Amino acid sequence: MTRELWKGNEAIAESALRAGLEAYFGYPITPQTELLEYLARKMPEMKRVFIQAESEVAAINMVYGAAAGGARVMSSSSSPGVSLMQEGLSYIAASEVPVVLVDIMRGGPGLGNIAPTQADYFQLTKGGGHGDYHPIVLAPATVQEAADLTYEAFDLAEKYRCIVIVAADGNIGQMMEPAELPAPRQIDKRDRGWELTGAVGRERRIITSLYMQPEDLEQVNVRLQGKQKQIEQNEVRYQEYLLDDAEYAVIAFGTAARVALTAVKWARAKGIRVGLFRPISLFPFPYARVAELSKKVRALLVVEMNAGQMLEDVRLAARDALPISFFGKMGGTVPFPDDVLPEIEKMVG
Amino acid sequence: MLAKNMQVVYKMPDALTDVVTHYCPGCTHGVIHRLIGEVIDELGIREKTIGVAPVGCSVFAYNYFDTDFAEAAHGRAPAMATGLKRVHPDRVVFTYHGDGDLAAIGTAEIIHAAARGENITVFFVNNAVYGMTGGQMAPTTLPGMTTTSSPRGRDVELQGFPLHMAEMLAQMPGASYIVRRSVHDPGHINQTRKAIKAALKVQLNQAGFSLVEILSNCPTNWGMSAMESMNFLKEQMVPFYPLGDYRIADAVKSLIVK
Secondary structure, X not given: OOEEEEXXXXXHHHXXXXXXXXXXXXXOOOOOHHHHHHHHHHHHHOOOEEEEOOOHHHHHHHHHHHHHOOOOEEEEEOHHHXXXXXXXHHHHHHHOOOEEEEEEEEEOOOOOEEEEOOOOHHHHHOOOOOOOOOOEEEOOOOHHHHHHHHHHHHHHHHHHOOEEXXXXXHHHHHOEEEEEOOOOOOOOOOOOOOOOOOOOOOOOOXXXXXXXXXXXXXXXXXXXXHHHHHHHHHOOOEXXXXXXXXXXXXXXXXXXXXXXXXXXXXXXXXXXXXXXXXXXXXXXXXXXXXXXXXXXXOEEEEEEOOOOOHHHHHHHHHOOOOOEEEEEOOOOOOOOHHHHHHHHHHHHO | XXXXXXXXXXXOOXXXXXXXOOOOXXXXXXXXXXXXXXXXXXXXXXXXXXXXXXXXXXXXXXXXEOOEEEEOOOOOHHHHHHHHHHHXXXXXXXXXXXXXXXXXXXXXXHHHHHHOOOOOEEEEEEOOEEOOOOOEEOOOOOOOOOEOOEOOOOOHHHHOOOOOHHXXXXXXXXXXEEEEEEXXXXXXXXXXXXXXXXXXXXXXXXXXXXXXXXXOOOXXXXXXXXXXXXXXXXXXXXXXXXXXXXXXXXXXXXXXXX
16 A cells, blocks of 8 residues: 555445445535535446435435445534434434444534534534434544544444544645555455345335333333443543653543644653643543543643533543643634643642 | 145245235225235236335335335435335335335435436325324315314415325326325226236336326225225325326337226
8 A cells, every 4th residue: 555645535435435435425514515515426427326316304314215225324514414314313213223324524513614623523423313322433634544534434323323523623624645545355245134125035024113102111221321332331432642650631522632642741841740642532532541630640731622512521531630721722723833832830829 | 735726826926925014994005005906916027026116005015015124214205215226226115105105205316316216116005184194184185174283274374285296296207107096996996906016117118217007095094985985095195196197208108008
C-alpha cells in the first residue's frame, strides 16, 4: 500500500468501498458532499448501488431496507441531515440491522453554518432518536484514522448488528493529509439467518420494531441493553499522550485533540507535566480509564468544539473528585494552541 | 384426503398465514390481502417475494403474508422497499399501505419512488380516513366528510382539498402502471385482482414502478354497518375518485390481460 494525499471525505468514501460497501444512499449537504460525489463516480462502474435520495429521511430508510436485505450499506451526512435521520436510526437500532453512518459535523443549532464543530456529541452518543439505544460512535482525529475507523465500522456493525457512526468534525472531512488506505477485501456473503432474501425453502423472516405486548418489548429492550453492555466491555478505544508522569491532563477528541496536543507539548516545554487523553470511541465512552486518570492527576481540562458536551461524560467518570475546567469554541470557530495553552496554565494555577 | 372425484376450488392462499387478523369486521383489508395472496400463488412467486408495510392499519401485515416481510416507519415504505429491491433486484418487492401513510407523511417517498421508476409494486388502500388511530381526517377524506379531527365535516377552505394520488403519480415518466380500482362488489373485486396481477407482472418484467390504488371502506371509523359502508364506497368514494387506468406505459401494455 502507498501513502497518498487524500481529502478526508474522499478517504472515507474510498475506505468504505475497500471495506466492501455494497450500497450507499445519501443526500447532499456541506461539508460532507465530496463523500457522496466520490461514491457517485465510483459505485456505478463497480456495479454497486448508489442512490441520491430525495431527503435524508428517505436516505436512511433506503439504508434500513438495504440493511434488512443483508447488504453492507452506509449513508453519510452532516449535522442537520443527521437530525432528520434520527427516526430511521431508531428503527434500525430496534430492528438490529447493521448500518454505518458518517457524520461530518457542522455548526448548529438550526441551519447553523458549514464550519467544523463537535456539537453533535449529544445527538450521536446519547441515542438521538426515541427509545433506549446508543450507536457505537467513533471519532477520528486524522484523515488516516477516519479511513481506518470507517473500514472497521462495517465489521463492528455486523458483529453487533448495530449502528456505527463515524463522527468527524468538518475539518477532518475537508482537509487533505497523507494517508495509507486499507486494502480492498472480499466480503463474506453467507446467510446469517436474519436477512430478508425471499423465503426460498425456509420459513419466512420478519424485520420489525413493533412489539405490542409490553412484556415482549421489555424483552427486546433487555436484549438490546445486554448487547450494549458487551459493546461497553469490548469496544472502548482511546489514545494517551505524555500521560505517564503527568500531573495534569487535557481531554479532547477529534480536531480539538490535535490542537490540544500542540498546546500540551508547548506546556511541557515550559516545564508543566501535562498529558493528553483522547477518546476515540465516544460511545462507549472510556469512563473507567478517565476515572483512573482522575485519581492520578491533580486537575483536568476538557477542550471541545462545542459548549461542553463530552464534558458531562468526563464529569460523570471523574465524579467531580478533582477540579475540571472547560474550554470550548462554538459556532464553527476552531481553537488554536495559543487559546489552549493559557487554559492549561490556568489549570495549573 | 379428498374423495376421488372432488377437487379443490377454493382454499386459503399459500402466500397467506392461517391466522385471525386484527382488521375490524366488515373491513375490506381482508379481501385485498386475499387477492394479493391468490395472485402471488398464481404467479408462483411466494418464495421470492418480500413485502414492506408501514404504520397504519397495515402495520401488522407481516403477520398475514407468508413471505419475508419488513415493517417500515410511517410513510417510509417506498424508501425501505427501494433499499431492499436495489440489493435484491431478482426478488419481488411490494409495499402495502393506507392513505394517511402514502398521501400525507409519505408523499415525498412515493413520488420519488415513482419518479425513479423504482421496480417495485405498491398496493395503496384508500379508505379516506386514518383507521389505526381512530378515524381522523386523512389527506383523502372527502369534502364535507365527518371525522374525529374534522367534526364539522371537512371544510376545504380550512382544511384543504383531498389528494388524488393515482392521477398525480400518473404524471411521472418513471411510473409504468398506475390504476385505481375498488372492492365494493364482486365484479370490482375481480377487476382489482386483475390489476394486482398486472402490477406484479410489470415488476417481474423489470418494467418499472407499478401502483394499484384500491378504494376501500372503514365501517368502524365511518360509523356505518358493513353494508352501509359498501354503499358509501360505491356512491360517494367512486364518483370522487374515478376508477380507471391512469398510466399504462407502452412497454407494459402487452402484459395486461383485460
